[in-house]
Amino acid sequence: MNQNFLSVKDVTFRYFEQAKRNILEHVDLEIEKGKIVVLIGNSGCGKSTLAAVSAGLYPENAGQLLSGSIRICGRELSTIANSERAKLLSMMFQNPDLQFCMDTLKKEMIFCMENICVPKEEMDGRIGELAEKLQIEELLDRNIHTLSGGEKQKAALCCLLLMNPAGIFLDEPFANIDEASTRKLIAMLKKQNEEQHTTLIAIDHRLDHWLSAADEFIVLGKNGQVLQGGITVETLPRYRELFLQEGLFYPEELPEFQPPEIGQTILELKSVSIRKGKRKEFLIEKADASFEKGRITALIGHSGCGKTTLFSVILKQKKYEGTILLEGTDVKKMKPQKLFHRVGTVFQNPGNQFVSACVQHEVEKSLSIWHPGLGEEEKKERVFRLLEAYGMKQYRRYSPYMLSQGQQRRLAVLSMLVGNQQILLLDEPTYGQDARSTKAIMDQLLGLVKEREMTVIFATHDLGLARRYADRIYRMEGKELIEWKN
Amino acid sequence: MEKLNPFLKGVSILVCGLILSFSYSVLLNGGIIAVSLILLLFFSKARLTSLVKILVPAFVAAVSIFFTGMMFTSGSAIAPEAVSKVESLNFEVMSYSMTSVYNAIQLSSRILAFAGLGVLFAMTTDGEEFVKSLMHQCRLKPKYAYGVLAAFHLLPCIREEFAKAQMAFRVRGIPVTPFSMKPVFAMLVNTVHWSEHVAMAMESKGFDGEGARTYYTVTVIRWYDWCFLAVTVSLLVSGTFLLPF
Numbered sequence: 001m002n003q004n005f006l007s008v009k010d011v012t013f014r015y016f017e018q019a020k021r022n023i024l025e026h027v028d029l030e031i032e033k034g035k036i037v038v039l040i041g042n043s044g045c046g047k048s049t050l051a052a053v054s055a056g057l058y059p060e061n062a063g064q065l066l067s068g069s070i071r072i073c074g075r076e077l078s079t080i081a082n083s084e085r086a087k088l089l090s091m092m093f094q095n096p097d098l099q100f101c102m103d104t105l106k107k108e109m110i111f112c113m114e115n116i117c118v119p120k121e122e123m124d125g126r127i128g129e130l131a132e133k134l135q136i137e138e139l140l141d142r143n144i145h146t147l148s149g150g151e152k153q154k155a156a157l158c159c160l161l162l163m164n165p166a167g168i169f170l171d172e173p174f175a176n177i178d179e180a181s182t183r184k185l186i187a188m189l190k191k192q193n194e195e196q197h198t199t200l201i202a203i204d205h206r207l208d209h210w211l212s213a214a215d216e217f218i219v220l221g222k223n224g225q226v227l228q229g230g231i232t233v234e235t236l237p238r239y240r241e242l243f244l245q246e247g248l249f250y251p252e253e254l255p256e257f258q259p260p261e262i263g264q265t266i267l268e269l270k271s272v273s274i275r276k277g278k279r280k281e282f283l284i285e286k287a288d289a290s291f292e293k294g295r296i297t298a299l300i301g302h303s304g305c306g307k308t309t310l311f312s313v314i315l316k317q318k319k320y321e322g323t324i325l326l327e328g329t330d331v332k333k334m335k336p337q338k339l340f341h342r343v344g345t346v347f348q349n350p351g352n353q354f355v356s357a358c359v360q361h362e363v364e365k366s367l368s369i370w371h372p373g374l375g376e377e378e379k380k381e382r383v384f385r386l387l388e389a390y391g392m393k394q395y396r397r398y399s400p401y402m403l404s405q406g407q408q409r410r411l412a413v414l415s416m417l418v419g420n421q422q423i424l425l426l427d428e429p430t431y432g433q434d435a436r437s438t439k440a441i442m443d444q445l446l447g448l449v450k451e452r453e454m455t456v457i458f459a460t461h462d463l464g465l466a467r468r469y470a471d472r473i474y475r476m477e478g479k480e481l482i483e484w485k486n
Numbered sequence: 487m488e489k490l491n492p493f494l495k496g497v498s499i500l501v502c503g504l505i506l507s508f509s510y511s512v513l514l515n516g517g518i519i520a521v522s523l524i525l526l527l528f529f530s531k532a533r534l535t536s537l538v539k540i541l542v543p544a545f546v547a548a549v550s551i552f553f554t555g556m557m558f559t560s561g562s563a564i565a566p567e568a569v570s571k572v573e574s575l576n577f578e579v580m581s582y583s584m585t586s587v588y589n590a591i592q593l594s595s596r597i598l599a600f601a602g603l604g605v606l607f608a609m610t611t612d613g614e615e616f617v618k619s620l621m622h623q624c625r626l627k628p629k630y631a632y633g634v635l636a637a638f639h640l641l642p643c644i645r646e647e648f649a650k651a652q653m654a655f656r657v658r659g660i661p662v663t664p665f666s667m668k669p670v671f672a673m674l675v676n677t678v679h680w681s682e683h684v685a686m687a688m689e690s691k692g693f694d695g696e697g698a699r700t701y702y703t704v705t706v707i708r709w710y711d712w713c714f715l716a717v718t719v720s721l722l723v724s725g726t727f728l729l730p731f
Contacts (some may be wrong), residue, residue, distance in 0.1 A: 030646070057686045086692025097643050098683040101636035101693075103614075110702045115692035117700050145642045157689060269613070317653050337659060347659050352647070352672050353654035369659040401675055419659070 004074075005167050006089070007030040007201040011068030013046075013053055022066065025223035031075075031167075034197040038210045040248055041220030043434040044404065047203045050224045051169045054201075055082070055091045073166060083116050090165040090386060092324075094172040096152035106140045111277070114172045115440065129189050130162050134188065149303035150181025155186060161192055167199035174209060176431070178302030178461045182209050189213065193447035198271060205434040208251040219246065247436030257467050257486050259334045263292035266455050267314070267423060269481075272305065272322035274313055286322070287481035289474055291423075294453040296465035300484065303475030308348065310476075311425050315345060326423075335378040341370060344416035350408040350429040351401060359403070360396040361385065363415050369421035382418070390444065392412055406437035410444060417448070426446070429467060442469050487530035487610035493619040494711040497606045498718050505719070508600060509726040512588070517597035517725060525610075534608040540609070544601035548594040555590030556583075588615030614636060619705040629695030636684050640677075648673045 006029070011144040013024040022044045041047045053060045056077050059065045070077040072088050072162075080088065093099055102108040106127060113123050131137045136158055139151060147155065153173055159166055168189075173181040190213045192198050204210065207217060217231040219242060227246070231239055243250040271286040272427050283306045291297050299307050312318045316336060324331040331339060331450060347353060356362045363383045367374060387393045390410060396402060409429060416424060429445070430438040446469070448454045460466055466473045466484075487496075506518065526532050569598060617634055620626040651669035655662045 026682060052686065055690055057689055061682065061686060081697060082689060082694035083692045083697055086690065090691035090692070091686075093683065093687055095683060098680050101632055101639065101688050102685060103639045111693075112691045114701060115694065116521070117698060120700055120702055123702055144639075163692065284557075289632045312653060315653075315657055317656070323688055336656070340659050341655055345654075347650065347654050349647075349650070349676070351675060352651040352669075354672065355655070355658070355668055364542040366658065415658075 003033055005033040005035075005072065006055060006121050006201070007071045008050070009069050009071075011050075011070065012066040013049060013055060013058065013063055014066065015066060022223060023063075023223065024053065027068070027224040027226070027303075028211065028351060029218070031201055033199055034193070035200070035215040036193055036200045036210075036213055037216045037218060038202045038204055038207055038214045039218050039220055040204060040207055040438060042247060043205065045220050045222060047220050048226035050170050050220075050279035051201075051203055054105065055089050055169050056082075056085055057091070057119070058357070066477050071174065085165055085264070086112075086116055089167045089169060090154075090160045090163060091169045091171065092156055092173050094162055096149045096176060100144050101151075103135070103143055103145070104141055104228060105144060105158065107218055107395075108144070108159055110165050110401075116163055122168070126162065130158065134158060134302065139143065148181075148331075150177040150184075152254050153177055153181065153185060154188075157188060165198070166195060167201065169198065170202040172203055172205070174204070178463075179463065179478045180302065180369060186210070186213050188392060195482070199448050205236055207251045208252075209256060218230060219243070219248070221246065223226075233430065240484055243429040247434065247439075248430055249435040254464060254467050255476055257473070259472050259485065260295070262425070263295060263434050265290040266293040266327055267291040267457075270323040270325065272313065272320055274309055274318065274320050275401065284476070284481065285479040289483075291457055292454060292472070293422075293455050294449060295471040296386040296449060296456045296458070296469055298470035299457065299459040299476065300461065300463055300466050300473060301459075303461055307476060307477045311345065311427060315343060315427065315462050320413035340421075341419060342421055343394065343423045345421060345425045346409060346412040346416060346427065346429065348431055350405075354400040354408075355410060357399055359398050359411060360387070362411060362479055363418060366415040367418045386414060386418065404437075405443060406433050413441075421453045421454075423457070428460055438465070442459045445469070487525055487532075487606070487611075488648045489710075490610075490714055491619055491622040491623065491671045491705055491707045491711040492616040493705070494707055494715055496607060496612065500720050501604055501715075501719055503600065505722045505726060506596070506603070510592065511726065511729045512592050512595050514725045515592070515599040515720075517729075518599040519602045522599075522606045525606060530610045537605065537609060539603055542600065544598060544605075545601070547603075549598045551597055552590045552594035553610070555593045568698040591677075612635040615705065618703065622701075623707060624703050627695060628693075628699060632671050632688065632693065633685075636688065637681075640680065640684065644673065644677055644682075647676055 008027055008029040011024055011027045012022050014022045029048065029050070039047055039050070041342070048480075049063075051408070052061075052066065054070055054077075062457065064287055067483060072080070072085075077085070089357045099106050102111050109127050110123055116124065127140070131140055136154065139147065139155055144155065146150065156345060157173075167475070184207055189200055193200055198361060202210065202214075207214070210335065211233055212219075216229070218229045218237070219227045219231070221227040228239060228242060231269065267290070268288045269287055271288060272284065273282055273286055274284045275281065289309075299306055299310070309318060313320045314331070316331060316334075316339060326339070326342065329463060346401070354362055356365050364379055367379050384393070387396055392407070392411060392414065395407065400408060405413060413426075424445075426445075430443055433441065442465075445456050445458075449456055457472075475482050475484040502518070506514070526537060527534075554676075614635060616647070617631050621628060621631040628723075651670060651672040652662050653667075655666070655669055
């Protein structure tokens, strides 16, 4: 009998026929039945593609399979119909917003059961049973759009558990959610694995959450090649070198966090309160904080707690009560254009803020906004110098949308820099980035702080990141903003 | 009204609209407006505030058409010889303006009648129900039906994304008005990506555009749906022939 849940043999895959390189090159992978396996690799190594190919989503939706075969539970993948495939292998995705086609969890669950032809009479019973077991009764009838990121991922997982597939492929399921939700989801997954012997294959660029749950870790290299399989929690220390060499995140104890002495304040919040939308309820109540010049301050808190909203308040894009002082001047009395000249922002999705069709024009455009009197020649030269200094020169003719997420973010920071802003607000600067790219982005920021005495404030849900790079950490808890000290 | 089958209700109202576009009667228009309002106010759960919100623009359009019609009709409803035979200038002006006023009322009441029909359908029909009944009664493929539903439920996300894009531009120092196209473009790039993700998520949950599936709720056509169709259409047809003005 075949003991493998999934076996991928000699798979070669590319997105476009004319493309010069293959995303997956002769990949072989075997996953045992009933195990929890974590695939780790750099972003761009093709791990998400491997997941989509294994689950049969590619090449049906995009790309071409040039060679190889995939078998699930011993059956050739291409011979299995969609609805049946979902009972064998289902997939959970990274973005919590983009996994639902109905407006409430209950309707979504019904949609799932309709897909796999569950008789109508059984549906209510099955939903009730699962809801009781997982304690999600209160989520069932709420509009999915109003749930937090963690709750959405939980809802997505519940839909999959309801269909009770033999295996679940998870594509970076925790990339956008906070630690507490992550722990809960892992507990749910572990329980499912123990009770139903569901095979779980997870893709992640961090393995620290998985240490307690996983049976095996597999490190993937370029083009989806398996570099090292069969790593367990016990043998993990032996492969530390491999992790570092590949630029992967290796779980290690962080040194104790020691904030430096208090410096010169540049931005100050004095009992700032923000309301939720137009309602009366407070999102943040009476927050006090001071941000120091030439330092990096981190703002941590789970998704949806109001980090982004606080940024828009600092930028005068949302109403608030209380006072915000920028070098002693009340922000309320400043003209927006003047404020933006001093405070630059990079949003969570940098794709939102590009105005031009190529990288070079993008930076030039910023330059002409902030330095209107500059001559054409000088403008070009300055843009070139900047692009060169930040390693983006070879992409200058690319469309910003063609860059990877990490590159997009660096470009967004770059187009902020030409304005000589003193304060930089970054919303989730390492969202969906691997260790290497995270380091590149954060090192760029550290450099700026040193060279130009810039003040950086960044929001993140990752405490580890904050501890490694920030001088001071504020934590959003409930409606309060508290300074975090170990 | 909400209990009627959405598909058949849509068909009835569409047929009514078609017949109406071939008729030319103020009384008929008035009748349709009255009936739509009565159905909305007494036989449906439509909220008065949202009803007013929709009808106010329609009313403004009707008023403006009324004045356009009154000022700029050619007056051809009265034979030119008949007018020129009358020597009195006053009478000529009056007869002209009588026809113009009639024309104006005719045109503006027509707009309100169409608005009434549209609102009657829109406010008593749930989008999801409508798509479902298109699937069951009109044999729309599930692929399209659920595709539309998924897009429909993404709307709040898209709206949020648009607001974010607008803010991002403003903060970069680029002035943004509600009509700026750049944020729209940024938003569209995102939504194209999204559509692919959503499609993959649906497929991984076993969704198959054409294959067999079961249904939790099946919309059906009952006797009163046919009655609604028959009554509205026959009333309208007889109205076209019987009502003189």
